[in-house]
Amino acid sequence: MPIEIVLPALASDMDSATVAVWHKQEGDAVVAGEVIADIETDKATLELEVPSSGVLGKILVSAESGEVDVGTVIGLLLSQGESAESIESIAGEQSGQSQATSVDPEVTNATKSTVEKDYDIVVVGGGPSGYVTAIRATQLGMKTALIEREHLGGICLNWGCIPTKALLRSAEVYEQFKQAENYGLSVDHVGFDLAKIVARSRGIAKELNGGVRHLLKKNKVKLYEGNAQLVGGGRLKVEEEAAVTDISASHIILATGARARNLPGLEADGKLVWTYKEAMTPDVMPKSILVMGAGAIGVEFASFYNSLGADVTVVEVLSQIIPVEDPEIAALATKSFTRQGIKIMTQTMVKELRKDSDKVTVVLKQNGERSEITVDRVISAVGVVGNHENLGLEATQVEVDRSHVVVNEWSETSEPGVYAIGDLTGPPCLAHKASHEGIICVEKIAGEEGVHPLDKSAIPGCTFSRPQVASVGLTEPAAKEQGYDVRVGRFPFQGNGKAIAMGETEGLIKTVFDKATGELLGAHMIGAEVTEMIQGFSIAQTLESTEQELMQTVFAHPTLSEMMHEAVLDAYHKVIHF
Numbered sequence: 001m002p003i004e005i006v007l008p009a010l011a012s013d014m015d016s017a018t019v020a021v022w023h024k025q026e027g028d029a030v031v032a033g034e035v036i037a038d039i040e041t042d043k044a045t046l047e048l049e050v051p052s053s054g055v056l057g058k059i060l061v062s063a064e065s066g067e068v069d070v071g072t073v074i075g076l077l078l079s080q081g082e083s084a085e086s087i088e089s090i091a092g093e094q095s096g097q098s099q100a101t102s103v104d105p106e107v108t109n110a111t112k113s114t115v116e117k118d119y120d121i122v123v124v125g126g127g128p129s130g131y132v133t134a135i136r137a138t139q140l141g142m143k144t145a146l147i148e149r150e151h152l153g154g155i156c157l158n159w160g161c162i163p164t165k166a167l168l169r170s171a172e173v174y175e176q177f178k179q180a181e182n183y184g185l186s187v188d189h190v191g192f193d194l195a196k197i198v199a200r201s202r203g204i205a206k207e208l209n210g211g212v213r214h215l216l217k218k219n220k221v222k223l224y225e226g227n228a229q230l231v232g233g234g235r236l237k238v239e240e241e242a243a244v245t246d247i248s249a250s251h252i253i254l255a256t257g258a259r260a261r262n263l264p265g266l267e268a269d270g271k272l273v274w275t276y277k278e279a280m281t282p283d284v285m286p287k288s289i290l291v292m293g294a295g296a297i298g299v300e301f302a303s304f305y306n307s308l309g310a311d312v313t314v315v316e317v318l319s320q321i322i323p324v325e326d327p328e329i330a331a332l333a334t335k336s337f338t339r340q341g342i343k344i345m346t347q348t349m350v351k352e353l354r355k356d357s358d359k360v361t362v363v364l365k366q367n368g369e370r371s372e373i374t375v376d377r378v379i380s381a382v383g384v385v386g387n388h389e390n391l392g393l394e395a396t397q398v399e400v401d402r403s404h405v406v407v408n409e410w411s412e413t414s415e416p417g418v419y420a421i422g423d424l425t426g427p428p429c430l431a432h433k434a435s436h437e438g439i440i441c442v443e444k445i446a447g448e449e450g451v452h453p454l455d456k457s458a459i460p461g462c463t464f465s466r467p468q469v470a471s472v473g474l475t476e477p478a479a480k481e482q483g484y485d486v487r488v489g490r491f492p493f494q495g496n497g498k499a500i501a502m503g504e505t506e507g508l509i510k511t512v513f514d515k516a517t518g519e520l521l522g523a524h525m526i527g528a529e530v531t532e533m534i535q536g537f538s539i540a541q542t543l544e545s546t547e548q549e550l551m552q553t554v555f556a557h558p559t560l561s562e563m564m565h566e567a568v569l570d571a572y573h574k575v576i577h578f
């Protein structure tokens with residue numbers, strides 16, 4: 001009877017590993033205690049000694065097989081004189097087929113029948129809401145699995161926040177090169193290679209995607225790479241490439257995110273009309289682009305393509321661009337973009353897209369007037385819809401409202417034991433809101449003390465255009481609508497020494513206070529690096545800082561953040577530098 005060579009736990013925290021190298025081939029004689037293979041974990045390469053003397057009869061897990069769990073039979077050993085035929089039946093059993101490439105007996109058997117697994121928490125979706133939640137759940141001592149069907153890190157790391165910021169950074173450096181003379185520098189030729197810009201962005205996304213895999217492993221989150229569907233009664237069906245697994249969990253957290261919205265008749269086709277995915281991976285630079293929708297995503301793409309020389313038009317149905325922002329900041333952004341050559345059309349509706357072989361004619365309606373613009377490409381940036389379909393929600397009491405799952409302040413749905421977080425639950429569709437919601441959800445499940453529901457009014461929002469825009473809390477009109485008597489402070493970038501030294505004098509910081517209590521209701525910024533500075537006001541809001549405390553805070557000099565101080569001082573008529 002062949003002896004099974006089982007992957008042992010070679011370290012206390014090892015629960016899976018890769019067989020990096022076999023030092024023996026099938027048919028080679030081995031002596032007990034001899035190193036037969038190198039086993040690689042995320043932390044170290046360890047030597048595996050053969051349990052007894054004999055002949056290596058069959059390798060079941062090769063270096064190419066990837067990671068397998070501790071306990072997996074990775075090879076079979078024949079005792080001296082034992083026939084190789086006896087192996088075939090066992091190897092067949094182990095692999096479920098004669099060509100033994102698969103390694104995890106649980107998984108391979110599951111191609112035929114389902115295997116049951118029980119978890120405390122199962123998270124569906126590996127975006128910033130899902131993977132962060134799964135990690136926090138294991139930190140809280142809960143047995144946790146994460147199911148991701150396409151890409152760890154979700155839209156954020158693969159097709160959203162990160163790759164766009166990589167593209168925008170290339171555009172920013174390019175702009176700075178073009179202004180080299182202003183800094184006493186000379187550059188012979190300023191140019192760009194679009195393929196390399198895109199490759200850099202994709203490379204960064206890939207790197208971070210690998211980082212998430214590492215973090216999950218480090219935190220002992222069991223990862224299933226497949227599609228998940230609820231089947232009722234706290235159970236899920238997970239379809240991986242080679243296996244269908246039935247899992248049950250005390251708590252199921254849906255974190256399936258959102259995708260680009262398509263407007264009827266104006267759908268993206270991936271060729272002439274792009275979603276963010278195609279807009280992020282252009283193979284040639286379009287000469288002209290029309291961006292439908294002037295939210296953060298639309299404006300960032302407009303900024304990127306404008307910097308690289310495209311003729312850009314932005315069309316927005318509402319009365320201002322970046323509609324969630326304070327109108328004063330949006331007006332400054334409009335002015336700046338217009339000066340840079342971007343055409344902005346607000347209160348304008350795209351009525352029709354007429355496609356040629358390599359052009360699109362966009363039919364617009366503004367104030368009852370129809371007009372047409374012909375461009376190389378259209379970018380559709382008209383919002384997102386939640387991924388709620390094919391999740392098996394029909395078998396549950398989970399409510400869906402206009403593509404978003406309805407939840408209470410603890411992310412509980414109407415189905416006991418089923419929760420939803422992140423973009424799936426609706427706006428604001430931001431990565432940091434998504435992760436935060438997930439952490440609150442599992443901490444509440446774990447019964448942690450001091451857990452508070454997410455205060456949606458204090459979630460900062462950032463647009464990484466040129467200039468950048470950032471805000472937290474209520475806009476001035478929203479504060480007034482809510483009945484506040486407000487005090488407003490403003491400080492322009494022209495009054496700040498660091499901004500002048502940087503050559504970044506365009507911008508404004510605005511604060512909105514409740515006149516009665518001195519509470520900071522909102523902060524709104526446009527200009528260089530404001531997406532970093534906004535955090536200061538977020539902390540102030542979270543700590544419920546008063547205007548006095550903000551005024552008493554010492555800000556380092558020379559920094560852009562001194563403008564935050566001055567914008568507070570201005571609200572109380574104490575501004576110094578303007």
Ligand SMILES: Cc1cc2nc3c(=O)[nH]c(=O)nc-3n(C[C@H](O)[C@H](O)[C@H](O)COP(=O)(O)OP(=O)(O)OC[C@H]3O[C@@H](n4cnc5c(N)ncnc54)[C@H](O)[C@@H]3O)c2cc1C
Nearest residue numbers: 125127128129149154155156160228257422423429430431
């Ligand atoms: C172009 C662009 C730029 C952006 N920039 C920013 C930014 O600068 N800052 C910011 O905060 N936000 C930004 N966002 C928004 C941000 O990406 C999202 O808010 C964030 O990704 C939401 O995280 P999530 O985990 O809820 O969902 P997602 O990131 O969408 O992840 C959901 C995951 O679930 C998986 N999934 C879905 N269904 C199933 C299933 N049935 N089984 C298994 N897996 C499933 C999907 O494959 C996906 O990986 C941007 C978005 C875009 C499109």
